Amino acid sequence: MQEEIALSVVGLIREDPAGRLFSLKSRYKGNADARLLYLQGRYYLGRRPDSSFQKAEALFQQAIEADPRCAPAYSGLADYYVCLGFWGFLPPKDAWAKARALAERAKELDPTFAEAELSLAKCALYSELDWSQAEQRFIRVLELDPSYSMGHFGYAILLIQQRRFEAALLEFRCA
Numbered sequence: 001m002q003e004e005i006a007l008s009v010v011g012l013i014r015e016d017p018a019g020r021l022f023s024l025k026s027r028y029k030g031n032a033d034a035r036l037l038y039l040q041g042r043y044y045l046g047r048r049p050d051s052s053f054q055k056a057e058a059l060f061q062q063a064i065e066a067d068p069r070c071a072p073a074y075s076g077l078a079d080y081y082v083c084l085g086f087w088g089f090l091p092p093k094d095a096w097a098k099a100r101a102l103a104e105r106a107k108e109l110d111p112t113f114a115e116a117e118l119s120l121a122k123c124a125l126y127s128e129l130d131w132s133q134a135e136q137r138f139i140r141v142l143e144l145d146p147s148y149s150m151g152h153f154g155y156a157i158l159l160i161q162q163r164r165f166e167a168a169l170l171e172f173r174c175a
Contacts, residue, residue: 028110034070037063041076049087056080071113074106078119086126096127114145118154125158134158149175 028035041059044052057080063073078099085095103119110116121137124130135158141151156171 028070028072028113030070031067034063034067034073037066038070038072038076041073041080045076045080045083048083049089053080053083053089069109071106071109071116074102074109075113075115075119078102078106078116079122082119082122082126092127096123099123100127112144114141114148114151117141117144118148118151121154121158125154125161131158131162 028038037059041056041063044056044059057077060073060077060080063070064077067073081090081095081099081102084090085092085099089095099119100123103116103123106113106116106119117137118141121134121141124134124137135155138151138155138158141148142155145151152171152175156168156175159165159168159171
C-alpha cells in the first residue's frame with residue numbers, strides 16, 4: 001500500500017525541483033522478512049566503522065537465507081566487503097573480490113537495481129583504480145535511479161579524484 005501511495009504522488013509530480021524526472025526504479029517485492037533483515041543490515045552498516053559491521057553481515061546473510069533471490073541483500077553484503085577493504089579490516093584485494101562477486105550476483109537477480117551497480121562502481125574506484133570504468137558505472141547508477149543520493153555522492157568522490165571540482169560540487173548538491 002505504501003508503494004501505491006508513493007507512485008500516486010510521483011504520478012502527480014513527475015519532476016524534482018531541479019527539473020529531473022523521478023525514476024520509477026525497480027523495487028524488491030519478495031519476502032518481507034528478507035527485506036526487513038536487509039534494511040536492518042543497512043542500518044548497522046551505516047554505523048561504521050565499529051562492531052556493527054558483524055551485525056550487518058549477519059543480517060545480510062539472514063536475508064539471503066530467507067530469500068536467496070533477494071538482490072538488495074547481496075548488494076548490502078557487497079557493500080559490507082567494500083567497507084572491510086576500505087577500512088582495512090580485511091586485505092583490500094580479498095575484500096573487494098568478494099564484494100564484486102556479490103554485486104554481480106545482485107545484478108544477475110535484478111539488472112535494474114541501482115544499488116548493485118553502485119557496489120560495482122565502488123569496486124572499480126577503490127579496488128581497481130579504474131576511473132573510466134567507475135565513471136561508466138556511476139553514470140549507469142544515475143540512469144537507473146536519478147534520485148539515488150549515494151550514487152551522486154560516489155560519483156562526486158570520483159570527480160574530486162579527477163580534479164573535476166565544479167562537476168563534483170554539482171553531484172554533492174544533488175546528493
